[in-house]
Amino acid sequence: MLEKIYKKITKISLGFSRFFKEHLAQIVFLVFAFQILSFIGALPYFNLIAKYQFYIASLLWILANFLFRQYINTKIILKLALLVFILDVPIIILDFESLSSVSGFVAFVLLFTYVCRKIFVERNELKNIG
């Protein structure tokens, strides 16, 4: 039993370390982008942008989509978006307004990503309909 758990943990940790080793450049790039964007938020004029953190999150998400395309599957994105709507039901019932507002934005970003990626990928297929 313990050995099984040990093996599982080892497998997961190896998986993680492999992922980090293979995508170190991308991860560093994302972290660097996050740092830069956070720093920019303190600059004059940028500091006037309300809800700036959402723009950082959106930009990082866009970058992540480019960098980890093979992991961020469109189907998963869509399923996640729909899941957000289901998870939102108790949040709205319990009147957690700010949380539901954020989850709505998350659903928006996921759906937008999905449809943009689909259009981008299937562009040739969609040509000359009519």
Next chain:
Amino acid sequence: MIKRIFDFILISILGLMPLLWFPGKTMLFGHDAGYPFDPIIYFLDRFSVWTQRLGMGHDQSSFLLGALPIHGLQAFLAWVGFSLKTAQLIDFIFWFSLPGFSMYFFVYKLWPSKKYLPLIAAVIYMINFYLLQAWFVAEQTKITTYVALPIIAYFSLFFFLKKISFMKSIIGTGLTLGILNGGGSFPLYGGLIIYFGMMALYINYINPGLNTLKRTMSYFIGVGIIYVLVSAYWLFPYIYYILGSFSKDLAQAGGVGGALQWSTYLAKGSTFINLFRGQGIPEWYLNPYHAYAANYLTNPVLIFLSSLFPILAYCSLFFVKLKQEKFYIYLFVLISLISLIFAAGPGSQLGIIYEYMILHVPGFAIFRSNFYKFGYLIWFTYAILIAFSLDAIFSKIEDFFNRKQIKIKLFSFVLPVIFIAGYVLYHYPFLNGSFMDYSSEPGKELTTRVTVPQYVLDFGKWSDQQSSTKRFLVVPEVNDVGYVAYQWGFWSLAPINSLLTKTSFIQNSFLVSETDRVIMKQMYNALLSGNIQSFIDFTEVYAIDGIVVHEDFDWKNLSWGTTDPARYEKVLDNNPNFKLTKTFGKWKVYDIVGRAKSLRITASPKLNFLQGDLKNVVSFPKFDSNSPLFMADLELSKSSYFANEATDLFIAPGCIKCDFKKEDLGFEYYNPKVLPGSVLYPLIIYREKQIKKKSTDFESLLNFYMTTSDRRLVESKWMIDSKQKLDFLQKAISAHYNSLLELKDFVGSNWGVSTNDENRLSRMVNGHLLQQVNFIDAIFENPLLDTVYRDVLILSYDEILKIREIIEKKMWVTNNENDIRYILDLPKAGSFDVYVRRESLSQPAADFSDSVISFANSDQELRPISENAGWLYFGKLNTQETELKLAFKDATLKNLVENVTPEFPSGSQGITNEKNVFSMNAASINNCFTFTIKNLEIDTKYLVSFGYRDATDNRDLGFFISGENTMPPKLRIRQSLLLKSREWANYNEVVTPLESSMKLNFCNNFISISQKERVGQREDLQLLSPGQPVLDVQDISVYKMSNPALVLYQSTTNSEKKNYVLDFEKISPEEYSLNVAASNSPVTLVMRETYGKYWQLCDENKKCLSFDDKNHFIANGFANGWYFKKGIEGKLTLYYNPQKMYIIGVYVSITSFIFILGGICWKKFIKK
């Protein structure tokens, strides 16, 4: 085919839903509902750009002039002979069904083989909360755009997919937009614009190339041409409006900043998640008494059901398989998401996009009601996407049963019916019309379902038969909240007459300007108080011929209640100047006796000039309110011209800061973000230099120096508070000192601005400096500062004192009731008679002889010489200067505390009174002394003031006002503790008593029972010698506040009162012809219709004055006036010029229609 007929029948049955909404004799009226009481008259009125329906006349080119198709249908139904209620029901059924049919048409064309999709899409598009919100006021203009969208989508999309020809698509789109035009309201096109933009981008992305781009361009140009041609009848005058008045109207609405503020207010509930769930309607979140919103916001079942909307809509992305379907579904998903950003407005996480567009895209501010202008696009896409998903689900269910060989008869009919039944039940307010009962607030129950009394309709018919130049005053007046409400349920911001008749009615509603409302209020007061001569004068100003009493006005209501109409009736019935001529149920019509001729157009040799507040001069004996009046404050650029031409000059300056409100002219502490020492700091300095370069006038330069100095101090304080960049603190504090030196040099130079501006700017600087001193106080003792830093701050403080010394000489502000100050900015020098209205003094009945008017920089003093009709004459003022500062001492002022004995409710132990200085020591802690002031005038302002000082470091003095016989709760003292002050400080409070007496309470601190024992341990008290006062209070005074009406009068020409207009005829709402008697001396002609730049005056030879002629001015604050220096004579014509554009537009529209329809017929029938 049978399925399609079934769908058609089902949509038609659902379309009958409005029949459920109006029980009994109720109909939809009030709030923003634009359904007229007399549709035919209303429709005909739409053929004129100038209308009388809106008070004193109004240009309606911006008021839905394009709503002819909507009002045409209403008028047609009335003309056929249907009763008002039947016509309304037929009209509503038509508009309720139409969205369903248009959506059905579109999706059927997209997916003709889908069995369930068209019906489901149609039902969702007909029944949803967006449309429900529109239906509570039957907003037909919005519904037309809503209906148009699917049809336009068909013509545009099918053209780009090469399924229909170019001509068919542009004619189809142009005609649809031309007929279903949103009443000519451009803001409603918000959703359409997003649709067009997204579709064009999508098509061009999928099929890139010059050919697609050319098709896109040609489509939009083609549609644009057809649309302009078909809509020319309302578009041409609208362009006139945009060029002439749009920016003025936008500015009146608060500019783009105001638009953004409004959007932010509306966007309270329009979050992404709410919009996804088909909600986010502003009223749901802003109106706590909404008819049904609470259920949808709190009921868990309804919340769960609402989350099915986005799930079903975006599940379509799972179900979509075919290439062609994907093409459409991706487009609609994309549009739904983009429209979400705009419908959510500035409050969402992506609100900056909307905000940026409002602030920087010219004209985008018209879309300030974001949800209403973009929300329909969400429902357009949702209807399609949800229907697509359900169609796939239903088809799968059907397949399943077929595979299992379970035969259910009429299966394809049962599923949609079940869905529709559930869907309609979810939208239950549609079933009973309860959504029209839009407020259930106790005492403010409001609905748009009302039973209109027959007498109202009878009155409308009667008034339309009266002379077209007749004008009536409606009583009672509307109260300050501006709501027009009747006991039978009508409630609106617009007067009822605007939907009832084409005749002109005057009422102080929100449709008239604020200035006019003030004057009208005085007119109502004059009638109420029986001051008939003054009232008659007012009626002449507004050319009123009769009075209509609305006995059924909801005058008793707590929120919008007003004067009892019976009080007006009493005055009217008992005065020979008025005669009851007609009674319509609870509406009574009175004529003004002897008013045989309308005074709408008059010409007089007199011309009054007024600078200042009109209400201050209306009762002035030498002020003839009927004579033409130029108001300098409304047209500053023409001021000096008219001051030289006027026969009588009236200068009525307002006293400066007589309300004694504490001025908030300082600035707030803020995070400067970039501090000295930062690598980015040079950018701040560079930016400041750029601003200085751009500041060319005195005011902007002063602002620059002031805000730079503020910033330097804020930076220093921020560094200390946040302990950041402390190495650069010395530099920051020195920079602040240097900025003060620069500011001092600048304020010490010649200002070169008017006295009024000088006063305003110096008050602004004073406020900023006081705030700076606050900041210096706050940081001075901070241990982070060493002696060197403090030395610089000491120098800075001295500089502040020096600057204050300079600006204090320039400030001219009322500081106490004994010294009321005015600034005169005379239009010309010369001799003026100086008057003060006795009634405006503090105690009008008291002796005024010691009142004095004195002047700054002069020893001259004016004292009352005589009295004329309630005005005190102070003699002549001869001045060669046009800018003067003067002060008025009101001798009637009486300190109401004098002769009032103080009371000591808990005994006088520890309270002493020596020469009116009250001292309270530690023995009187928790005790108060009081003064009871009696015989106060209710609703009149009183100024309570006194000086006080504390001997400890605590806030010791509690002060509050209570009723004479009420025992204030003890804890109230804690709430009322005044700011700590070691030095003598002044305290002023303006009080408006609701009773005839009040009690002033002065209390020595508050100690609760739990703290009582610890009082003895207080170190600050221990330092005091026994019996030494803890606090002192002196100079307690209560004055009845006065706002003395000061008038300077100069008469240049002795002109007689005469009317040169022999007769006039109103040819149409926008044209008058008049005969004027010959005159060689100056004459001013006044037409008492709301001022409009494009009212043009022409002579017999058709020679007209230009629109920009300086002699055309705003007379008496609202009307059109023309000044003729060399006199006038003969026949003249007055014409509202945009009507010409309208007529040209009508010709263009009709010709275009004939050509387009002819072309279609030719192609369809003849060519074949």
